Amino acid sequence: MRLLLLCLLLLAGLLAPARAAAEDGYRLWLRYGPVEPARRARYAAAATALVGEAPSPTLRAARDELARGLEAMLGRPLPVEVGGARAGAILFGTPASSPAVARLNLPVGRLGDEGYLIRSVRVDGRPATVIAANSDRGVLYGAFALLRRIQTRQTLERLDLADAPKVKLRLLNHWDNLDRTVERGYAGQSLWDWHKLPEWQEPRLRDYARANASVGVNGTVLNNVNSNAQVLTPPYLAKVAALADLFRPYGIRVYLSARFNAPMEIGGLTTADPLDPAVRGWWRDKAAEIYTRVPDFGGFLVKANSEGQPGPQDYGRSHADGANMLAEAVAPRGGVVMWRAFVYSNEKPDDRAKQAYDEFRPLDGRFHPNVVVQVKNGPIDFQPREPFHPLFGAMPRTPLALEVQLTKEYLGFATHLAYLGPMWEEVLRADTFRAGAGSTVAKVVDGSLHGRTLTAMAGVANVGTDRNWTGSQFDQANWYAFGRLAWDPHGSARAIAEEWARQTWDNDPRLVAPVVDTMMTSREAVVDYMTPLGLHHLMATDHHYGPGPWVDDLPRADWNPTYYHRAGAAGIGFDRTTRGSGALSQYAPEVAQRLSDPRTTPEELLLWFHHLPWDHRLASGRTLWNELVVRYSRGVAKVRDMRRTWAGLRPHVDAERHTEVGVFLAVQEKEARWWRDASIAYFGSLSKRPLPAGQTPPAHPLAYYRSLRFPHAPGQ
Numbered sequence: 001m002r003l004l005l006l007c008l009l010l011l012a013g014l015l016a017p018a019r020a021a022a023e024d025g026y027r028l029w030l031r032y033g034p035v036e037p038a039r040r041a042r043y044a045a046a047a048t049a050l051v052g053e054a055p056s057p058t059l060r061a062a063r064d065e066l067a068r069g070l071e072a073m074l075g076r077p078l079p080v081e082v083g084g085a086r087a088g089a090i091l092f093g094t095p096a097s098s099p100a101v102a103r104l105n106l107p108v109g110r111l112g113d114e115g116y117l118i119r120s121v122r123v124d125g126r127p128a129t130v131i132a133a134n135s136d137r138g139v140l141y142g143a144f145a146l147l148r149r150i151q152t153r154q155t156l157e158r159l160d161l162a163d164a165p166k167v168k169l170r171l172l173n174h175w176d177n178l179d180r181t182v183e184r185g186y187a188g189q190s191l192w193d194w195h196k197l198p199e200w201q202e203p204r205l206r207d208y209a210r211a212n213a214s215v216g217v218n219g220t221v222l223n224n225v226n227s228n229a230q231v232l233t234p235p236y237l238a239k240v241a242a243l244a245d246l247f248r249p250y251g252i253r254v255y256l257s258a259r260f261n262a263p264m265e266i267g268g269l270t271t272a273d274p275l276d277p278a279v280r281g282w283w284r285d286k287a288a289e290i291y292t293r294v295p296d297f298g299g300f301l302v303k304a305n306s307e308g309q310p311g312p313q314d315y316g317r318s319h320a321d322g323a324n325m326l327a328e329a330v331a332p333r334g335g336v337v338m339w340r341a342f343v344y345s346n347e348k349p350d351d352r353a354k355q356a357y358d359e360f361r362p363l364d365g366r367f368h369p370n371v372v373v374q375v376k377n378g379p380i381d382f383q384p385r386e387p388f389h390p391l392f393g394a395m396p397r398t399p400l401a402l403e404v405q406l407t408k409e410y411l412g413f414a415t416h417l418a419y420l421g422p423m424w425e426e427v428l429r430a431d432t433f434r435a436g437a438g439s440t441v442a443k444v445v446d447g448s449l450h451g452r453t454l455t456a457m458a459g460v461a462n463v464g465t466d467r468n469w470t471g472s473q474f475d476q477a478n479w480y481a482f483g484r485l486a487w488d489p490h491g492s493a494r495a496i497a498e499e500w501a502r503q504t505w506d507n508d509p510r511l512v513a514p515v516v517d518t519m520m521t522s523r524e525a526v527v528d529y530m531t532p533l534g535l536h537h538l539m540a541t542d543h544h545y546g547p548g549p550w551v552d553d554l555p556r557a558d559w560n561p562t563y564y565h566r567a568g569a570a571g572i573g574f575d576r577t578t579r580g581s582g583a584l585s586q587y588a589p590e591v592a593q594r595l596s597d598p599r600t601t602p603e604e605l606l607l608w609f610h611h612l613p614w615d616h617r618l619a620s621g622r623t624l625w626n627e628l629v630v631r632y633s634r635g636v637a638k639v640r641d642m643r644r645t646w647a648g649l650r651p652h653v654d655a656e657r658h659t660e661v662g663v664f665l666a667v668q669e670k671e672a673r674w675w676r677d678a679s680i681a682y683f684g685s686l687s688k689r690p691l692p693a694g695q696t697p698p699a700h701p702l703a704y705y706r707s708l709r710f711p712h713a714p715g716q
């Protein structure tokens with residue numbers, strides 16, 4: 001009997017639906033899972049051998065990636081050959097590296113120095129596929145593109161593809177400190193083990209580089225913009241050089257955040273005045289020293305005169321004076337300076353949302369050609385929703401980079417599922433009207449609006465030493481989407497989500513559709529349960545974990561949530577029309593006009609621009625107060641739906657990752673409820689209106705939410 005039972009159990013085990021082997025997310029979207037037997041033969045017929053020489057580290061990286069990926073997906077190693085071509089061979093290379101590619105006379109000249117072409121061709125009468133480019137980096141990007149096609153189950157037949165990035169510099173910005181803590185990092189420690197560098201280089205750093213290359217990221221700023229001058233000293237530069245050497249084969253350059261008063265802190269000078277000849281000389285020498293160690297050093301990123309950082313204004317000089325000094329230092333070697341426009345000062349009583357524009361717009365045309373002004377997506381600070389930053393389109397003579405934040409400082413850290421593709425798509429598609437209708441932010445970023453060739457997009461990185469890299473499985477999608485949108489700012493967030501989901505989870509349509517739908521609603525869910533209707537900056541002090549709309553006692557007016565929502569007995573919202581702060585006048589007239597009237601302002605930005613009475617009627621027919629409550633509840637309901645959807649995907653996902661996501665979604669639901677209840681309790685204490693019918697009251701009194709403290713919340 002016992003034996004029979006045992007046999008039955010064994011049999012049940014064998015027949016159980018084959019759940020994928022345990023996975024922890026380390027492999028990201030480069031999992032290269034085996035292709036289902038029914039489809040394998042077709043792919044195998046188009047991938048019988050790899051043909052090409054690999055005289056450079058970058059071509060070796062391309063060849064090795066193809067070999068690794070194809071073997072894993074097709075279940076057999078591919079012969080690597082340098083010449084000849086059997087049917088189904090994959091040729092790779094540049095006309096210089098591969099005589100076979102050269103003989104095909106492909107139009108690679110049009111591809112620039114990073115583009116690639118993938119074509120079905122015939123070589124000696126036999127069918128083959130060629131991955132060709134002008135540069136080794138282009139071949140590497142092409143290799144990843146071919147692997148992506150198989151991973152997403154697209155055909156390898158009759159191919160005629162050409163692709164090239166629309167933005168020149170596609171950079172991660174690490175807010176990593178030299179002690180390995182990460183400002184606003186929720187994924188463990190910094191990947192850079194400064195103490196053990198340069199000798200010891202974590203093997204996973206190569207995987208970091210592969211992941212970046214696979215989505216086209218071509219630069220990485222290693223250290224925090226709140227920077228430590230030590231990184232510019234010789235011992236650290238040796239470590240920086242080791243990282244640069246490691247990343248170079250993958251087309252990734254390193255950059256450093258420069259502390260503006262480094263000439264004083266580590267150089268022994270008594271000033272950091274950008275017009276002082278000794279200071280200028282110090283930076284010139286420092287740049288030259290860096291270039292002896294890192295010949296392709298990308299340049300400097302600078303946060304100056306912002307949140308306590310030193311800067312040129314300390315000496316009565318302008319941002320342009322500061323940026324140009326550094327630009328001159330790196331110019332001889334082709335370096336750039338990314339100068340951040342994230343500046344605001346509490347000495348100015350003016351609306352914080354206006355300050356960057358007021359300071360930078362007058363400087364248009366005064367920056368050296370190798371300076372890029374780096375602008376956050378919105379005028380405040382990476383909130384769940386902001387209007388686009390008014391500087392976009394307003395500085396036609398200056399290269400402007402878009403800076404977005406992958407790490408979700410204001411969107412629930414790593415535990416909340418929020419796919420940011422839709423947020424970035426929203427800002428990229430926003431019309432600035434600065435050169436007529438259709439002057440989108442994407443056209444500013446890709447340079448086409450004002451004919452600029454130095455173009456850039458930066459993403460504040462969300463990676464760390466966590467096994468899954470980003471602190472959660474779904475936050476990997478934000479890394480992925482950043483790279484893909486920096487490559488093509490006109491891309492579609494939904495298409496990118498699908499691409500990512502197929503590679504990261506599975507191609508089964510029963511999984512792909514619900515996962516993509518969940519991703520596409522996730523950011524809006526966060527907006528609903530944290531900051532609906534254009535509210536912003538309501539997070540708790542410093543760590544930004546959880547709600548703190550009541551906070552009104554911080555030394556800087558513009559650090560207090562009450563500064564932003566201005567709620568009282570009469571109503572709620574920040575009046576940025578001409579009757580209020582006038583911030584709207586920083587937009588083109590077409591935009592300003594539409595947003596100056598609450599009736600033509602999109603409801604999702606209503607309270608960003610208007611202060612309105614609690615009984616103001618909205619499109620739904622509900623009063624503002626009732627609508628606010630309904631949206632808070634809707635956010636919680638969306639998370640509940642996301643959870644239910646995910647639970648239903650159990651048969652399609654490996655147990656380890658399924659459990660992790662499921663647990664995080666439970667946390668998210670609990671915290672969404674917390675946000676809703678605390679916010680309703682607080683705003684209700686001001687509106688003094690009852691909850692609309694059918695709405696459950698907050699679980700606790702307001703005093704409870706106000707009493708919560710989290711001194712050890714991560715990311716500080």
Ligand code: GCW
Binds near residue numbers: 183226303409
């Ligand atoms: O969002 C704020 C963060 C700071 C950050 C700053 C910035 C690096 O709270 O931690 O500092 O923005 O972007 O400079």
